[in-house]
Amino acid sequence: MKFNKNDTIVALATAHGSSAIAIIRLSGNDAINIAEKNFYSKSKSNSLKKLTDVKSYTLCFGEYKLNDTIIDEVLVSVFKAPNSYTGEHGVEVSCHGSPFIIQKLIELFLSNGARMANNGEFTMRAFLNGKLDLSQAEAVADLIASNSAVSHQVAMQQMRGGFSSKIKLLRDNLINFASLIELELDFSEEDVEFANRTDLKKLIDSITTLIQKLINSFEVGNVIKNGIPVAIVGKPNAGKSTLLNVLLDDDRAIVSEIPGTTRDTIEDEMIIEGVMFRFIDTAGIRTTTDIIEQIGVNKAFEVIKKSAIVIYLFDGHEISSGDLKLELELLQPHIGNSQLVIVANKIDVEGEDTLQKEFVEYPEMIFISAKELKNINHLKEKLVSLFDTRTVEVTDTIVTNARHVNSLIRANEALQKVKQGLDENIVGDLLALDIRYALQELGAITGEVHVDDLLESIFTKFCIGK
Amino acid sequence: MKFNKNDTIVALATAHGSSAIAIIRLSGNDAINIAEKNFYSKSKSNSLKKLTDVKSYTLCFGEYKLNDTIIDEVLVSVFKAPNSYTGEHGVEVSCHGSPFIIQKLIELFLSNGARMANNGEFTMRAFLNGKLDLSQAEAVADLIASNSAVSHQVAMQQMRGGFSSKIKLLRDNLINFASLIELELDFSEEDVEFANRTDLKKLIDSITTLIQKLINSFEVGNVIKNGIPVAIVGKPNAGKSTLLNVLLDDDRAIVSEIPGTTRDTIEDEMIIEGVMFRFIDTAGIRTTTDIIEQIGVNKAFEVIKKSAIVIYLFDGHEISSGDLKLELELLQPHIGNSQLVIVANKIDVEGEDTLQKEFVEYPEMIFISAKELKNINHLKEKLVSLFDTRTVEVTDTIVTNARHVNSLIRANEALQKVKQGLDENIVGDLLALDIRYALQELGAITGEVHVDDLLESIFTKFCIGK
Numbered sequence: 027m028k029f030n031k032n033d034t035i036v037a038l039a040t041a042h043g044s045s046a047i048a049i050i051r052l053s054g055n056d057a058i059n060i061a062e063k064n065f066y067s068k069s070k071s072n073s074l075k076k077l078t079d080v081k082s083y084t085l086c087f088g089e090y091k092l093n094d095t096i097i098d099e100v101l102v103s104v105f106k107a108p109n110s111y112t113g114e115h116g117v118e119v120s121c122h123g124s125p126f127i128i129q130k131l132i133e134l135f136l137s138n139g140a141r142m143a144n145n146g147e148f149t150m151r152a153f154l155n156g157k158l159d160l161s162q163a164e165a166v167a168d169l170i171a172s173n174s175a176v177s178h179q180v181a182m183q184q185m186r187g188g189f190s191s192k193i194k195l196l197r198d199n200l201i202n203f204a205s206l207i208e209l210e211l212d213f214s215e216e217d218v219e220f221a222n223r224t225d226l227k228k229l230i231d232s233i234t235t236l237i238q239k240l241i242n243s244f245e246v247g248n249v250i251k252n253g254i255p256v257a258i259v260g261k262p263n264a265g266k267s268t269l270l271n272v273l274l275d276d277d278r279a280i281v282s283e284i285p286g287t288t289r290d291t292i293e294d295e296m297i298i299e300g301v302m303f304r305f306i307d308t309a310g311i312r313t314t315t316d317i318i319e320q321i322g323v324n325k326a327f328e329v330i331k332k333s334a335i336v337i338y339l340f341d342g343h344e345i346s347s348g349d350l351k352l353e354l355e356l357l358q359p360h361i362g363n364s365q366l367v368i369v370a371n372k373i374d375v376e377g378e379d380t381l382q383k384e385f386v387e388y389p390e391m392i393f394i395s396a397k398e399l400k401n402i403n404h405l406k407e408k409l410v411s412l413f414d415t416r417t418v419e420v421t422d423t424i425v426t427n428a429r430h431v432n433s434l435i436r437a438n439e440a441l442q443k444v445k446q447g448l449d450e451n452i453v454g455d456l457l458a459l460d461i462r463y464a465l466q467e468l469g470a471i472t473g474e475v476h477v478d479d480l481l482e483s484i485f486t487k488f489c490i491g492k
Numbered sequence: 493m494k495f496n497k498n499d500t501i502v503a504l505a506t507a508h509g510s511s512a513i514a515i516i517r518l519s520g521n522d523a524i525n526i527a528e529k530n531f532y533s534k535s536k537s538n539s540l541k542k543l544t545d546v547k548s549y550t551l552c553f554g555e556y557k558l559n560d561t562i563i564d565e566v567l568v569s570v571f572k573a574p575n576s577y578t579g580e581h582g583v584e585v586s587c588h589g590s591p592f593i594i595q596k597l598i599e600l601f602l603s604n605g606a607r608m609a610n611n612g613e614f615t616m617r618a619f620l621n622g623k624l625d626l627s628q629a630e631a632v633a634d635l636i637a638s639n640s641a642v643s644h645q646v647a648m649q650q651m652r653g654g655f656s657s658k659i660k661l662l663r664d665n666l667i668n669f670a671s672l673i674e675l676e677l678d679f680s681e682e683d684v685e686f687a688n689r690t691d692l693k694k695l696i697d698s699i700t701t702l703i704q705k706l707i708n709s710f711e712v713g714n715v716i717k718n719g720i721p722v723a724i725v726g727k728p729n730a731g732k733s734t735l736l737n738v739l740l741d742d743d744r745a746i747v748s749e750i751p752g753t754t755r756d757t758i759e760d761e762m763i764i765e766g767v768m769f770r771f772i773d774t775a776g777i778r779t780t781t782d783i784i785e786q787i788g789v790n791k792a793f794e795v796i797k798k799s800a801i802v803i804y805l806f807d808g809h810e811i812s813s814g815d816l817k818l819e820l821e822l823l824q825p826h827i828g829n830s831q832l833v834i835v836a837n838k839i840d841v842e843g844e845d846t847l848q849k850e851f852v853e854y855p856e857m858i859f860i861s862a863k864e865l866k867n868i869n870h871l872k873e874k875l876v877s878l879f880d881t882r883t884v885e886v887t888d889t890i891v892t893n894a895r896h897v898n899s900l901i902r903a904n905e906a907l908q909k910v911k912q913g914l915d916e917n918i919v920g921d922l923l924a925l926d927i928r929y930a931l932q933e934l935g936a937i938t939g940e941v942h943v944d945d946l947l948e949s950i951f952t953k954f955c956i957g958k
């Protein structure tokens with residue numbers, strides 16, 4: 027079996043690279059014994075001389091030495107089972123953040139009996155030892171990956187069991203329902219109806235309503251995890267690129283105040299008031315319009331289709347109210363469920379008042395100057411407010427995990443069959459089968475029901491050392 | 493003043509990037525008080541409820557919360573002055589390795605009264621508080637940057653005071669010498685010669701011999717820090733690139749066994765048995781030879797001049813013993829102090845025995861097949877042995893720091909003047925001046941004598957958080 031729980035595992039738990047400090051983590055039955063080998067305490071206190079003797083949650087200063095060669099001076103944290111992250115004996119060795127030293131220390135622990143940990147194996151052990159359920163364990167990875175206040179809060183809530191308790195409630199309700207059905211089943215020959223059919227239908231309705239609400243929350247959850255897709259569309263001279271740069275640069279300046287938080291690889295994302303927006307670049311569209319206009323337009327429509335918010339940007343100086351009306355009419359059929367934000371640019375040229383008079387029929391219109399950074403905050407507030415209306419229940423449980431939503435969808439399908447069965451008065455045996463299936467799907471979310479393959483596919487997405 | 497010792501400083505101490513664990517470090521009078529604010533202990537033990545109450549070297553589990561929003565669940569290590577790295581109160585907060593969480597926690601500590609640490613400021617405080625001398629502090633940075641067994645050992649020895657004790661010995665000898673001279677000075681009018689001139693000369697000779705030895709060790713020290721420069725030269729068809737790839741790829745495979753140790757940016761370095769070799773690329777030379785041969789040859793000669801070792805690689809299948817002799821005669825004047833290693837390639841074509849007979853006059857010659865990876869280990873052993881002969885005293889103190897060697901050179905110059913003065917029988921006053929200058933230079937190495945500018949220039953080269 028790939029995941030042998032009896033092994034003691036080791037991994038670097040901090041990020042790679044040279045740094046002041048690095049942490050090497052051990053977990054397993056032999057973690058403290060392995061860490062004790064080649065360790066020489068430099069503590070003045072006798073009670074801190076041996077790692078195997080110290081109290082849990084104690085730090086020991088000392089050095090690792092191999093054949094008279096000092097590998098490093100270290101601080102060792104000792105955690106005794108079951109009061110550790112994994113629920114097993116655990117050790118965290120804090121050493122100098124030199125890749126060479128890290129390699130030598132890990133080699134030492136490997137030769138003293140540990141093996142390299144698989145991705146997420148520490149957290150998987152925490153799950154297998156009952157420290158976390160599966161959805162909580164998955165939230166740990168989400169928490170580490172979180173890059174906005176909202177995604178951070180959702181992951182934190184899930185890690186602390188918010189989502190799990192919702193699922194537990196659903197399961198309890200469903201078990202209650204199943205027991206009523208099965209009771210009826212036991213006495214079916216006596217033709218006794220313990221469960222009032224109307225009450226049963228009411229109960230299944232309330233359960234499916236809850237599940238549906240969770241499924242619906244995934245739309246928001248997905249947006250939280252991956253950002254709200256926003257398309258900026260408009261004619262070439264409208265100032266799209268300038269606006270995009272203004273929005274992004276501004277954001278970058280904020281996030282890079284503290285060294286190392288700049289996310290170089292994220293090109294077109296920005297976080298406003300803790301909400302992540304992801305801009306779908308329409309820059310490529312412009313160039314193709316010169317060749318075959320229709321291709322460009324089609325591409326723009328595709329972008330719009332993928333967006334939750336469409337910013338229609340136009341040059342307020344060039345387009346009249348009548349022109350705008352025509353353009354918006356052409357755009358309207360493609361917008362679908364997306365939210366439209368109409369933005370008049372270049373108030374530096376014409377003046378805000380003049381434009382407000384011209385476009386008096388559009389009370390929601392935002393007037394900006396991308397060039398002179400005027401009213402950019404209005405636009406940002408508007409974007410954030412659109413997110414708020416889409417997520418009235420942001421404090422509620424939000425599903426962000428595709429695996430969870432798939433389980434919920436399958437549970438829901440099974441319950442729809444149960445409902446149909448109730449309507450058609452089919453026998454309890456068949457109802458019970460679908461109920462059991464729904465229970466199993468809900469159990470898979472929190473890991474009450476699980477298979478090794480599932481665990482492997484979940485935890486391999488984790489980083490090493492977690 | 494830029495370095496205010498009364499502030500409490502904060503910085504991320506682990507490498508940047510998403511990871512299982514990150515460490516945020518605080519040091520200063522208020523470190524524990526600042527860490528206590530917004531901290532909520534989740535320990536079952538009452539004695540671990542408040543960071544301000546816990547014993548030194550204790551870990552506390554809890555969470556940081558700001559207005560009901562949990563920033564993260566953390567493990568906090570508490571170190572009380574003077575038993576900490578810096579000698580001040582210290583706190584290390586172990587949080588989830590999410591850049592977002594790191595940013596939020598640092599912001600929290602800043603708003604609670606800490607300020608961002610400058611590069612190396614933790615280690616500088618350790619120095620200012622007498623935990624380390626200056627050369628030991630500098631060795632901390634070298635230790636983190638070390639990437640080979642030898643550079644690691646030299647930095648470790650220096651960090652643990654090996655070099656400092658040598659300098660102390662020199663200073664003690666010099667002070668002893670100075671006191672003899674000054675005693676003579678005090679009684680100069682009585683024409684008493686307390687110090688036997690011959691003994692004085694012997695003492696200064698032994699001191700300067702020691703200093704000279706340290707200065708000489710810098711040649712090796714520099715090589716340890718930056719790698720031993722090796723040029724592979726030879727005709728285009730000799731197989732230089734193949735050999736280089738074989739040497740480098742082989743090494744890369746070894747270092748990348750443990751994730752994260754692969755050094756992508758290092759293109760032409762390899763570590764053999766703990767010794768770093770740095771190849772000076774001669775690939776560029778080949779292309780220019782086609783145009784104006786002389787430019788190419790000149791460039792090759794420049795490369796050779798910079799190298800400690802020159803590998804002359806030739807195609808054993810194509811070149812006769814007589815040809816080789818001519819070629820080596822052309823090469824010889826340019827080799828200077830470099831060590832020459834003659835390597836016959838392509839034994840896969842001709843056979844090792846045939847070639848050994850052909851080149852019987854060259855007992856040191858190495859016969860390889862770069863293509864079929866034959867005898868590559870012989871070549872590696874040869875390279876390592878050349879390093880060994882250059883550093884018979886590798887266990888001795890080795891100077892790796894340019895600042896230190898410059899101080900030693902200046903001290904040596906001053907002592908040469910003293911020596912000259914002794915020979916010319918000049919008055920003690922003038923001798924004392926030069927002795928004092930030499931003492932000052934030696935004191936600058938360990939920081940017994942220092943100026944703020946020096947500290948700034950040393951510690952700004954450190955990473956943040958160390």
